[in-house]
Amino acid sequence: MKFIGTIKLKPLLLSLLIPLGLGGAVGLFLALTGQFNDYGELFQPPLSPPPWVFFAAWVILYALMGISSYLVLTADVPVGTRSDALWLYFVQLGVNLIWPVLFFYFDMRLAAFLWIIVLIATVVRMIVSFWFISRPAALLQIPYILWLIFAAYLNGATYILNG
Numbered sequence: 738m739k740f741i742g743t744i745k746l747k748p749l750l751l752s753l754l755i756p757l758g759l760g761g762a763v764g765l766f767l768a769l770t771g772q773f774n775d776y777g778e779l780f781q782p783p784l785s786p787p788p789w790v791f792f793a794a795w796v797i798l799y800a801l802m803g804i805s806s807y808l809v810l811t812a813d814v815p816v817g818t819r820s821d822a823l824w825l826y827f828v829q830l831g832v833n834l835i836w837p838v839l840f841f842y843f844d845m846r847l848a849a850f851l852w853i854i855v856l857i858a859t860v861v862r863m864i865v866s867f868w869f870i871s872r873p874a875a876l877l878q879i880p881y882i883l884w885l886i887f888a889a890y891l892n893g894a895t896y897i898l899n900g
Contacts, residue, residue, distance in 0.1 A: 748810055753803035756830060760799045763834050764792075772841035782894030784887075794884055801877045802830070808874035809867055822866040829859040846896035853889045860885060 767773055773788065809822050833856055840849035860882050868875040 745811055749807045752807035752810060753800060756799040756802040759830065759834055760795055763837055767837060767841050770842065776841060779895055780898040782891060782898060785891060798881045798884055801880060805867065805874040805877040808871040812870045814870050818870060822863070822870055825859070825863040825866050829856065829863050832856045832859055840892060846892065846899065850889065850892045850896055853885060853892055857882065857885050857889065
């Protein structure tokens, strides 16, 4: 099993652009509406990183998502198998993009916590699906699932600390 054979540049760039572009658009929307400023005023749970860590982490995670989806997209498996896995990928991406809107824009911390649990379950399902197509693609998602578990802790604790 090769990690990467011949790189197909257009599909790779598109695979990177989708999560980075969508994540960046949501982040820009929240930044322009001042929602990140409000977060700094909340009581923070132990282990809360400084704000720049969130930005750096998400850029890396969205890039890993893009590479991972590219590996699935270009895998030598039946089209239906790829389609099912990529459908799960896009579902989790949509669920992912709704979470910051719930948490930051609408200040719905409990709903956001429940939503991130759904996101974690969806990502686990996606990772399993990717595993049967491209193990490297599945492994590239491990930092994402670990970050989501940490984010769920931060979300839940923020909800508890701030009522």
